[in-house]
Amino acid sequence: MxxxxxxxxxxxxxxxxxxxxxxxxxxxxxxxxxxxxxxxxxxxxxxxxxxxxxxxxxxxxxxxxxxxxxxxxxxxxxxxxxxxxxxxxxxxxxxxxxxxxxxxxxxxxxxxxxxxxxxxxxxxxxxxxxxxxxxxxxxxxxxxxxxxxxxxxxxxxxxxxxxxxxxxxxxxxxxxxxxxxxxxxxxxxxxxxxxxxxxxxxxxxxxxxxxxxxxxxxxxxxxxxxxxxxxxxxxxxxxxxxxxxxxxxxxxxxxxxxxxxLSLTGRAQIIQSGDIPVWLDVAHNPAAAKLLAEHLASNPVQGKTLAVMAVMADKDIDGLLSPLISQLDCWYCCSLPGNARAALANSLAQDTQRMLTATGLQQSVTICDTVASGLTQALEQAQEGDRVLVLGSFFTVAEAITALSA
Missing domain, CATH: 3.40.1190.10 (Mur-like, catalytic domain)
Structure with a gap:
């Protein structure tokens, strides 16, 4: 440099x-x-x-x-x-x-x-x-x-x-x-x-x-x-x-x-998919995750929050998960095929499950090949009153935007 x-x-x-x-x-x-x-x-x-x-x-x-x-x-x-x-x-x-x-x-x-x-x-x-x-x-x-x-x-x-x-x-x-x-x-x-x-x-x-x-x-x-x-x-x-x-x-x-x-792509952005609001946020470090968690808490929903997540492997994944885990109800851990920096879905799911076990929370963790498949599964699972949250990186949000506009 x-x-x-x-x-x-x-x-x-x-x-x-x-x-x-x-x-x-x-x-x-x-x-x-x-x-x-x-x-x-x-x-x-x-x-x-x-x-x-x-x-x-x-x-x-x-x-x-x-x-x-x-x-x-x-x-x-x-x-x-x-x-x-x-x-x-x-x-x-x-x-x-x-x-x-x-x-x-x-x-x-x-x-x-x-x-x-x-x-x-x-x-x-x-x-x-x-x-x-x-x-x-x-x-x-x-x-x-x-x-x-x-x-x-x-x-x-x-x-x-x-x-x-x-x-x-x-x-x-x-x-x-x-x-x-x-x-x-x-x-x-x-x-x-x-x-x-x-x-x-x-x-x-x-x-x-x-x-x-x-x-x-x-x-x-x-x-x-x-x-x-x-x-x-x-x-x-x-x-x-x-x-x-x-x-x-x-x-x-x-x-x-x-x-x-004011609004900005991927910053607490909401796109409606049928009856389900999809929140898009590029949060990829502990400070951003804390801000996102506060925003979720101040804007509660009647139902569940389903998280679709893909993260770069070099990020502090524990620090990212820690402030969010109590605000969410289930997880779809995704890979980003073709992105050499991205954490694999299996590894991300293991980290998530470890954090859930440590905190005593009972939440489902699903492994997905792509963000698009994770988003599809989350939307299929979501019911009226729920919301879907996509987070973890700019790449993650970009994949979700593409899937939502297809």
């Missing part, structure tokens, strides 16, 4: 000049969970005001161009292909990873489309992620938790330092994690970034079915909104986006109405 190769190609293409263009605002969003939700919130706010906005996110579900959006819509294949051709001509003998190609392509598309706001979601970590070649005016860290241990380590202090690597001197650095490790403040001080920690210059509170937010402008003027509708996206990410919007000078009266409309 390193930024040398991708920075050199970006320099050859003139993409690093994007950061010095006064007509553009660049926001980099890092974090273990909630990055996509923060991007989606800012994207919706910009579109509501008629501000041209480009969003680079990952991974995609069904089509690569989901990763590169302009004004809320995936760009045309032709634009991405033209960007890839430009990268190929510029790189010469320099090798690039899949994600580095994608990052450069997004920047090239955004430059050609002349967008005013660039929203760049970090793929992994922050300090050495390809999007960090561009200096942003505002950086956001949504959350710091354990994930991608083989690359980032298994310590929140170390992980926090990696994510804070997107901070820039003299620029706002917004941290939405209420229990941020000390490394966030340390890196902010070392880089001379202007740290905006939750609970200090900005904050939010939930009160039942509504929530409120308080923040500041760049001149220190206090602003607040209350009695907001709770969206389907995680509030820490939405609240951080509100502070970004305030720093950009966006009028809250224009952007706040967009919050109630």
């Amino acid at each position: 390193g930024l040398g190769r991708v920075s050199e190609v970006a320099s050859r293409m003139g993409l690093l000049d994007l950061a010095s263009d006064p007509s553009r605002n660049i926001i980099t969003i890092a974090g273990t969970n909630g990055k996509g939700s923060c991007v989606a919130t800012l994207e919706a706010m910009a579109c509501a005001q008629g501000i041209s906005v480009g969003a680079f996110t990952s991974p995609h579900f069904l089509h690569y161009c989901e990763r590169i959006r302009v004004n809320g819509n995936p760009v045309d294949d032709a634009l991405v292909c033209e960007a890839f051709e430009a990268i190929e001509q510029a790189r010469g003998e320099i090798s690039l990873t899949y994600f580095e190609f994608g990052t450069l392509a997004a920047l090239e598309v955004f430059r050609r489309q002349g967008v005013s706001v660039l929203l760049l979601e970090v793929g992994l970590g922050g300090r050495l992620d390809a999007v960090n070649i561009i200096d942003s005016q505002i950086a956001v860290v949504t959350s710091i938790d354990i994930d991608h241990e083989e690359w980032l380590g298994n310590d929140r202090e170390v992980i926090g330092a990696e994510k804070a690597g997107v901070f820039r001197a003299g620029c706002p650095a917004i941290c939405a994690d209420p229990n941020a490790p000390a490394s966030i403040a340390r890196v902010a001080a070392e880089t001379n970034a202007d740290l905006w920690q939750k609970g200090e210059r900005w904050d939010w509170q939930r009160e039942g079915n509504t929530w409120s937010w308080q923040g500041q402008t760049t001149t220190g003027e206090a602003v607040s909104v209350s009695d907001l509708v709770v969206p389907s996206l995680p509030l820490p990410s939405v609240a951080a986006a509100l502070q970004v919007a305030t720093l950009l000078g966006w009028p809250l009266e224009s952007v706040v109405p967009e919050i109630a409309k």
Whole structure:
């Protein structure tokens, strides 16, 4: 991992000049969970005001161009292909990873489309992620938790330092994690970034079915909104986006109405299949599973919750299962054929059964060859008042979306 190769190609293409263009605002969003939700919130706010906005996110579900959006819509294949051709001509003998190609392509598309706001979601970590070649005016860290241990380590202090690597001197650095490790403040001080920690210059509170937010402008003027509708996206990410919007000078009266409309594929998304609601959630680490469990508990059903699950083998499966297991009633453990990273259904079922035995819960565990077959079996078993939950990874949700749309 390193930024040398991708920075050199970006320099050859003139993409690093994007950061010095006064007509553009660049926001980099890092974090273990909630990055996509923060991007989606800012994207919706910009579109509501008629501000041209480009969003680079990952991974995609069904089509690569989901990763590169302009004004809320995936760009045309032709634009991405033209960007890839430009990268190929510029790189010469320099090798690039899949994600580095994608990052450069997004920047090239955004430059050609002349967008005013660039929203760049970090793929992994922050300090050495390809999007960090561009200096942003505002950086956001949504959350710091354990994930991608083989690359980032298994310590929140170390992980926090990696994510804070997107901070820039003299620029706002917004941290939405209420229990941020000390490394966030340390890196902010070392880089001379202007740290905006939750609970200090900005904050939010939930009160039942509504929530409120308080923040500041760049001149220190206090602003607040209350009695907001709770969206389907995680509030820490939405609240951080509100502070970004305030720093950009966006009028809250224009952007706040967009919050109630927010939704995002695979984040507590509900698709109706006949009489049965199917919840889709990409939760794949303990922190995301905890948030999902809380969401399930606050939205109970009269009947059962049937879980269809496929997970990457390198994930903390026990940590994923632990907060959810008491919220669910039966399990369909699935393989993802063709995905070398995925845990096999047999192994996943064994882990699930072990957790059930340890907690004394009596729940059925079914082994399925694919997510589609697991979803079919769950829907056949489900009765009125039940719901089906699909979880475990972006790949899992993508398979379920394909099956549901067939």
